Amino acid sequence: MSSPRFRVAVCGGGVGGLTLAVALSRYPDLQVDIYERARSFSEVGAGIVFMLRPFKVIRKLGKKLEEALLGKLPVPFSEESSTGFRFRKSDQPEGETLFDMVIRGSLINLHRADFQGVLLDNLGPNVKTHTSKRLHSYSQSDDGTLANTLAFEDGTTATCDILVGADGVRSAVRAKMMQDLARDPTSNSSGEMRALQEYLACIEPVFSGVIAHRALIPAEKLRAVAPSHRAFGGVYTWVAKGRVITTYPVSMGKFVNLAANSLDESLMRSAHSIDANHHQRYDGDWVKSITKDDFLDKFEGMEKEVQTMLDLIESGNAWVINVTKNLPTHVHGRVALLGDAAHAMTPFLGSGAGQAVEDAYMLSELLGDYRVTLATLSHALTVYDEIRRPFSTNVARLSMENGFTAGLQSGTPISDMEERVNGAWSWAWETEIDDSMDEARKLLGKRLGA
Ligand SMILES: Cc1cc2nc3c(=O)[nH]c(=O)nc-3n(C[C@H](O)[C@H](O)[C@H](O)COP(=O)(O)OP(=O)(O)OC[C@H]3O[C@@H](n4cnc5c(N)ncnc54)[C@H](O)[C@@H]3O)c2cc1C
Known part of the structure; x- marks a missing residue:
């Protein structure tokens, strides 16, 4: 490559970092280096769900990538309306249907390794990958x-x-950015000044109060004891106070994927809080193996169909869900945050990865803009912060709200549940990123004096 317009280093090769690198591959005059701490690019966990809005963003990244991803979907992609989640009131032996949530577009359910493989296959020649490179710190x-x-x-x-x-929820980049801002709060170009302690409180991840217990249930075994179990027929959300379980068939119907969340309301209420005095740490292992008995113990008393599934669990994992506080900025000088490093959230909208993808797309479009040069790239970064941060912060808030609503937490009458769940979620299929992208381009033009 002749001398690049500028050089972008991406710390972390997860969903967000790789999507950014693919998106920047469309601009061969930029040099991109990805630094990943692991020895190879690998994804932990089984499935990842995208709603229509972020999936449409992914499809913008190139025909080849789009076709490869469409080929990996277990059911053909459609933009038609469909039943997304079927909600059940499950805090009684015989549960009852609450409502079926209609969404636009099919739920896009990908195997994480498949998604990552497609991203890696679509990196351009202007992208270099470096593994076993754990960032310790940076200076600017x-x-x-x-x-x-x-x-x-x-x-x-x-x-x-x-x-x-x-670099994810334990981001080393966020830690250094917040330390620098605490030292010199006036250098925060977002205009949102905070006290020194508040910047420092943003460094560590916060325990959200949610633990996701995940297992795969062999469909054959479930069919043997309950041939017409409703879990075979779609995506179900089984709710009881402080507990929200989502199930859906995976691996071409060989398994039912079960994600059973336990919720602690008071911890959830303060998790994203900017108050420096609120800081909940989870000191044990964030992921650990658990047994059938752990599931039965945590989700005791839920409806019979739930108990039938839990009885068949062979083994599973408990994932402690940690989030970030609402950050005062996602940009400082020539450094930007993206994905979980910027806004790790609870799983109740299935949108953490989708928001990482949206960040990556907008940042790439702004950096790729031919008018942005070494001398003006700080404008591209501040526009990214101004447009993306309010949106992703709001998604994190809505996800938490959806957790309260679905988890039958205090102040949520059951009669309001359908309206509330729809209200929190419909942006994910009723809106597109294009409107905020147009706004970002206009703002960039203004800042560049164009
Ligand atoms: C159990 C569970 C289920 C989920 N299900 C869904 C879902 O269905 N849909 C959805 O949208 N979201 C889901 N999420 C959230 C989603 O996984 C995250 O939002 C998403 O992975 C964030 O992507 P990321 O690239 O920002 O961070 P990560 O995926 O965490 O990637 C960060 C990368 O940075 C690397 N790294 C870390 N530190 C350093 C360092 N110092 N130097 C170099 N490299 C470093 C890591 O090794 C990793 O590769 C789920 C989360 C959990 C815990």
Whole structure:
């Protein structure tokens, strides 16, 4: 490549980092380096769900990628309205149907490794990948005009013109950004000034009060004891106070995927809070193996059909869901945050990965804009922060709200549930990113004096 327009370093090769790298592959005059701490690119966990809005964003990244992904879907993709989730009141031996939620577009359910494989196959020649590179810290010049220096745990260093922290909920990039802002709050260009302690409180992830207990139930075994079990017939959400279970068939019907969330209302209420005095840590392992008895114990008393599934569990995992506080900015100088590093959220809208994808797309469009140069790239980053941060922060809030509603938490009459769930979720299929993208382009034009 002749001298690039500028060099982008992406820290973290998860959903967000790889999507950004694919999106930047469309601009061959940019040099992109991905630094991933693991020895190889690998995804933990089985499935990942996308709603229509983020899936439409992914489809914008290229025909080849789009076709590869469509080929991996268990059911053909459709934009027609369909039954998304069937809600059941399950806090009694015989449960009852609450409502069927109609969504636009089919639920896009991908195997994580498949999605990652497609992204890796679509990296352009302007992207270099570096594995076993765990970022320790970075430095940037005070006035943000010189290259950033990256320091890795293996003692090596690298330089770049922009650093994007796509390094997940325990982000090293977020930690350094918040330390720098605490030292000099006036350098926060978002205009949202906070006290030193509040910046520092944003460094560590916060325990959301939610634990996701996940297992795969062999369909054959379930069919043997309950041939017409409703879990075979779609995506079900089984709710009881403090407990929300979602089930759906996976692997071409060989298994029923079960994600059983336990909720602690008071912890959930303060998880995203910007109050520096509220800081909930989970000190044990974030992912651990659990047994059938753990499931039976946690989800005791739920309706019979739930108990039938739990009785067949062979083994599972408990995932402690940690989130980020609402950050005062996702950008500082020539450094930006994306995905879980910026806004890790609860799972009640199935939108964490989708929001990482949306961040990646908007950031790539702004950086790729031919008018953006080394001298003006800080404008692209501040526009990204101004347009994306309010949106993703709101999605995190709505996800939490949906958890309260579905988990029959206090103040949620059952009669209001359908309206509330729809109200929290419908943006994910009724809106598109194009409107905010247009707004971002206009704002960028204004800032560049174009
Ligand atoms: C149990 C569970 C189920 C979920 N299901 C869904 C779902 O169905 N739909 C959905 O939209 N979302 C879902 N999510 C959320 C989703 O997984 C995340 O929002 C998404 O993975 C965020 O992507 P990311 O790239 O920002 O972060 P990550 O996927 O966490 O990737 C971060 C990457 O950075 C690397 N890294 C970390 N630190 C460093 C460092 N210092 N230096 C270099 N590399 C580093 C990591 O190794 C990793 O590869 C789920 C989450 C959980 C826990």
